[in-house]
Amino acid sequence: MKGNAEFRLVFADRVQKHFFNDGALTPKASAARWMKRANEVDRAIIAESARWGCFRRNPPYTRDRDWLTEQKRLLNSWFPQRTAIVLEQLRAAGLYPGTAAPVFTPCGGRITEDFKLSMSSPGGGTIYYTTNAVDPRVPYTGAIAPQALACSNAVPLRASVQVKARVLKDRIWSALTEAAFTNSPPAR
Secondary structure, X not given: OOOOHHHHHHHXXXXXXXXXXXXXXXXXXXXXXXXXXXXXXXXXXXXXXXHHHHHHOOOOOOHHHHHHHHHHHHHHHHHHHHHHHHHHXXXXXXXXXXXXXOEEEOOOEEOOOOOEEEEEOOOOOEEEEEOOOOOOEOOOOOOEOXXXXXXXXXXXXXOOEEEEEEEEEOOEEOOOEEEEEEXXXXXX
């Protein structure tokens, strides 16, 4: 599958979705999942350290000295760096393009009628976007979709809309950035 350019870009779209903008594999979301599981087994760790830690080493493994120290290391060192490391590994493997995806400010949410979406391209290139949930890139051909518009300024959004955008730089498309914007009164 890695040899198929279309598969690589679809894969990159999933990486973009989950590694950025509150995605499931951002450091914050990953650390939150870890802490949920860690809290579930917290009391059991005491029994496990008593059961297995005493004869494995001296001093024996303990929850307070070993488990909590490792938990702190993961939260402060491992999770904050891991997403960026894996992203670079995916780039090196040819599974994530070198062209940086566009950045939305903000990346979705509730909007007002005078809202303007700011899109930027950290690595340069032209941002193409749609507001009708169509990919700005035509699959398989790599052409610019007929509905796509080039972004040169902030984009006014008046109604609820799904925005999809990609950067095209040196004939290389970025992964897809997408977000939903809702124009509705806040719940009371």
